[in-house]
Amino acid sequence: MKAFEYVGATSVDQAVKALTPGSAPLAGGTDLINRMKDYVTSPERVVYLNDVKELAGISGDAASGVTILAGTRLAEILASEVVKSAYPALWQTTSEVATPQIRNMASLGGNLFQHPRCWYYRSGFGLVPKTTDGKHMLREGDNRYAAIFMTDGDALYVHPSSLAVPLIALGAKATLVGPEGERTVEVEELYKVPTSNSESPFATKPGEILKSVTIPASKGKNASYEARHKQAHDWPLVMASVNLTFSGETVSDARVVVYGVAPVPWRSKAAEEAIKDKVITVESARSAGEAAAAGAKPLSMNGFKVSMLKTVITRALCTSAGNKYWEA
């Protein structure tokens, strides 16, 4: 880790002022400190946000929507009754993030703004890792964990934040605060796809930090399903979150978002279309999963993700309907 200067912020205002170019905001530290140790990120200044009291807490209810401040620890999200009852997609996903220690440390903001886990990136080769003779390392190398969508492009890693997936499914909005004041965007608008190593994967403006995330009122049903290798500490291989509103028995509106298949949280419009106006059954859910897989272009080692994608969408949809058919 390179030496840096340290600012312990106690207010949002102070934090924003301290976040000059070359600075990095530090919350739980579970991602940034590791990147700094690996010299992947070497800020000149670190601005510590975890002691900013106005950045932590959860307010609201299922009927009017819930706001989670960016500094809220994942353990506090898990302890929230309203999240557990009204937003099971988010609660379930949060419960599967990392480890008890990390959930005690990591903040919502840190989770949403963590950097990709791509092993080429973590080895110092950047998000678009290429050799000096122009070979794309992830395309030519070990891409078992890489993307299966948007693979015509150069960003082949997968988006690392599993919490972004249910939040986008739930239609959550993010409020950012920066030198130019506050603004609110859809959570999915926080991310972009870089085309070179000098570009950011985040659509934030310089000096902006996340202030809060607001989830709209819970109306229909939502659920997540994660396929992972280890039961203890692990990342999802592929995970889906769904949020459905109903007209009677049939789905009137659906949002289906997938982790682990693209450099951004992958919203599957095809799956959403396929389940619309349908009653949720194993068959209709499977058709939605099939629809989602159209257009997937896996790399040399990650074809398995296509079938996994179908499965997690099917299971997330069925979970929302209370049908865990695979456990039968």
Add this chain to the structure above:
Amino acid sequence: MRDNVTDPNAASRRDFLRGSSVAAATAVLTQTAQVGMDEAAAEALATQQISAQSGTISVTLQVNGKALKTEIEPRSTLLDVLRHRLDVTGPKRVCDRGSCGACTVILDGQAVYSCTTLAISSQGKTIRTLESFDTGEGGVPHAFHQNDGLMCGYCTPGFVTACQALLEKNPNPTLEEVKKGLDGNICRCGTYVGVIQAALDAAKAIKV
């Protein structure tokens, strides 16, 4: 020793800004490297009074009920300061990347990885390591000992600490809750059977 509070208006900031395009090109992508702001705007921001610390800094940490004074750098992790400067060597450095749990300490009541916690951020907080735990028959270490929940013992401090933190929050854990509560720790000798039993026994012993 350098003064630990630097003036951010000093020349170094301007120098850094000039060099920032180089940093962006070489240092891979970082959140910090999104240098979109023009120099004038950045300069304006930099003139705001912010207290920044760098170099060698004198700190006092509250470890196991004692105020321990030492010198650190802002980048020093809590784990390295405990082990290399304060000789509090219960917490172990194993993965050093927040994955294995051997460095677990209880910070303001929460089990955290001290390898991804900065010492400078830990000032004013209560730091507990397993050296402070009850070693008697009602304590967690005793249960690990009796159940042979350890072999080489290098992961053990982390497991004992995670277990202590778990039981402080949930004195009546089920088997599943014990497993989940210890999922932030890795043992290579394979002592999980004894560890899990130790956690269940400790829960009983603490209640008595």
Add this chain to the structure above:
Amino acid sequence: MSEPSQEPVAPESGEAGAEATAGPVCRHLRSKGMYVYTDGMDYGFEHNYDSTLYWCLKTMKAFGPDDDMVEKESCCRPDRPCYQPL
């Protein structure tokens, strides 16, 4: 003591260095087995499989001072420049 022995092995003729040992092994040759199986320096060599890793005390690595691989078969050859008999 030691690992179970296997079926006797038919030596394959012509395999370079497989059987021929020119002299006692070099004094700088080391392996785990030498430290564990003290009933004979050559323990393990007679197996039909070899899972032994050697290192050289001069370099503390699996390559000798001559930048050649450290092996029982060649670390007994007086013509190897770094060879010193036991």
Add this chain to the structure above:
Amino acid sequence: MAANSWPESTRLLNKDYPRLDGLAKASGRAKYPSDERPEGTLFGVILYSPHAHARIKSIDTAAAEKMPGVKAVEVIAGPGKLVRYHGDDIAVVAAETEEQARDAVRAIQVEYEVLPHAATEAQAMAENAAKVIPSGNVRKGRAQVDGKPEEGLAKADAVIEATYSVPVVTHVCLEPHGLTARWDDKDHITAWASTQAVTATASELAESNELPISNVTVLTEVMGGGFGSKFGADLWGTTAARISKKVGGRPVKIFLDRIQEHLAGGNRPSAMAKVKIGATKDGKITGMIAETFGTGGVARGSGFPLPYVYKFTNFSREHADVFVNGGNSRAMRAPGHPQGCLIMESALDDLAAKLGVDPLVVRKANLGKDLLGDQTDRTQMYLEQIDIGAELIGWSKNFQPRGSQKGIVRRGLGVALHQWGGGGAPDKQVSCTVFPDGTIELKSATQDIGTGIRTVMAMIAAEVFGLQPTDIKSNIGNSTFPPGQSSGGSTTTPSMSPPCYNACLEARDEFFKKIAPALPGAPKPEDLSLADGKLMVKGEAAMSFKDAARKIGMNPISVTGKFSQGLSSNGVAGVQFADVTVDIETGVVKLNKIVAVQDSGLILDKLTWNSQVYGGVIGGLNYGLFEERVMDPVSGRMLNPDMELYQLAGASDIPEIVIHAYEPAAIKKRGVIGIGEPPTIGTAAAIGNAVSNAIGVRVTNWPMTPINVLNALAQAGKV
């Protein structure tokens, strides 16, 4: 006179006893070598190669030497030298703080001529592959031939041909490799080393510094895991000592970081096999032809036993070491056996499935006498162990033939047999000293890698002296003590317990001889005995042991015990079963239960023995389900040198594990046999067989990840 058998009836031995240093370890008080920071310690940090294969063109340390806090820079690979893998050592910096040393390492300017690499077996074996060593990347070993394999196969009712592979895995010792070396004066070194062999470490520090070995003291009070990878001082150890001398004797502490620990701290070689095997309807193997290879990095040592356990004729086997630009292998918990076991057991299971015969029947049909080359008829042991394990896993109730399962989540059972040596070295010693204040001290230059030898020695002494193990000072982990066993090959307990027992018996007899004349009535020494902390005269309690000890006078009694035949033995069997469920839509394997039936002669401490068997099974399930060193063909670097993407089981991954100590009287009579390696051998094989049984398709590549399972199903057209 040395003993040739253990007592029939024991108070402590063959029972549970919690380890002596357990509370110290569980309360953070035990000081590991990496915890030691002697006065004036400098921190050493290693610069290692970022490239898989390169020649050092130049190295400039001038800037690093001028950095704050830097006391020494030592170049290991100078200009012209080759670095052969990501992680190969180049230089070491020693500085006042670790942060300063790290900064200085980054200030060393190295110019590399980057050379083509071959980091995976496929790359190394490809046509026009980059040469890892000048003589070529593939080196064939001796061929094994027994009988006429082709003729044998022709007599079979069923023949299968299959390939199996298991990747390189690393030791992941939790305490990294390393030591702190201090040059005490002009010709003495003290080192605090994390090692499995204090004596070997001392000898290597002595030889590399041209000191008499008696001038080097290596201390290893406790240590954080070795698994076969921590023998000797290692390059970083001798470098630490060299730097300490250079800086006037200040201690220099070098412990690897986790990344280099994966890269250079050792690994278990990969194994790949192409197997053709046939059998008649009754399951008897008629012939087998195998071509195998594996990589031990830039070194040989990828060999493994095959055929394994089973007895038959008409086989041939060729093995090749494949060199890749990767860190060298080192011995790892049962070297070669887990690989040989999983290849043999997979092939046997596939054959059983094709024959339509119960896998247990096939195994029982191919056992033979003297498999382990000693006098015991192991066939009977395996037969009994298989039956015990089958009962514990519910085989007759739950086993369904491969391919007969339906549904999304399918359950399967698998089995594997293994074998190991684990005897004792005949030349180790333990001293037993009885002091006039009643203190009993044992000393030997062995060390405890977590298996509990310190406790076992104390139990033996306590048994002999009628005391509690906590009354005994069981001092090990010091290279200046009487010669003790290096901890490897499951040899520690069988090597150390005989000399320990003999030392204690002789010291006790000496004790009786010395005090008898001083006792009231001057009883004969043979009238004396010890029990419950008391001296007994003709069976009657006379005084406390402590009071009796006063009667030896001012000088202690000290005896050095030696090995004797009859107290330890060699060669064990072992059978494991796995019960799994596999979700065929996600490929996720869940372990329900593992059963391990294991013999190891006379068990001294049942509690720590159990821990070793549980630990072996968990090591095996990591091998079966999770572990893989991922090498990047493009950069030649290891992509997962961490403890996250290098996956290891956590608490929630641990199934029900049932262990059964197989120890009928005849087995106990064999004496002590080591247990470190055997229980880790068969687990991965049993899991692989259970997965195949569940899903009806052989998953040919370990570990049993969702990726490998889904790929196997896809290849078979099942998804």
